Amino acid sequence: MAEQALVSENVSPDEFFEQLLPMGFAAQAQEGKAPQDLSLQFYLTGESGGQWAIAISGGAMTARKGSGIANVTVTLSVDDWRDAVLGRDGAALGLIIPPRRPGRPDNSARVKTIKGTLALELAREGKDPFKIEVCFNNGAAPRTLVRMKIDEYLALQEGRLNGQEAFMTGKLRVEGDLGFLMQIATLTA
Secondary structure, eight states, rough: OOOOOOOOOOHHHHHIIIIIIIEEEEEEHTTSSSEEESEEEEEESSOOOOEEEEEEEEEEEEEEEEEOSEEEEEEEHHHHHHHHHOOOTOOOOTSSSSSOOOTOOOHHHHHOOOOEEEEEEETTEEEEOOOOOOEEEOOOEEEEEEEEEEHHHHHTTTTSHHHHHHHTTTSSSEOOHHHHHHHHHHOOO
């Protein structure tokens, strides 16, 4: 497995999206773990925020500042982005870029069939919740809000926590369209 590059405390969004993210993607692509065809848009709100368009085609990634048509649009504050990139306050990079798990297929084709918006509100100790919104194929509706503890959500993403069990035990609380959430859950199956 390729090692993740160390990220400087003062990394800028431009540096992350235009240099570090493509380098990390290239390392995963060499291992055969990267999606083959997908477009992403990142919106960072707040001071020093902005928009970055990411295109993955033929197993290669290009990134540029600006907006574009996207299969997945991710919106979060600069502060939450920085916590995720630096692994601070319970956050991790897997919150904004889902980790690939061994044996999990490339679901980029399935992503292109989903329409709707997933909002996450992830509680963390001593700090405001980590908030992120993921919009699939420009679909404002259906809309689903998921509330969890940040560490339990990461466990869910990494396959250490079962989604149905989390829902049944109240660790995962849902507002909005449960059917839409089940569509998204098929991406991690």
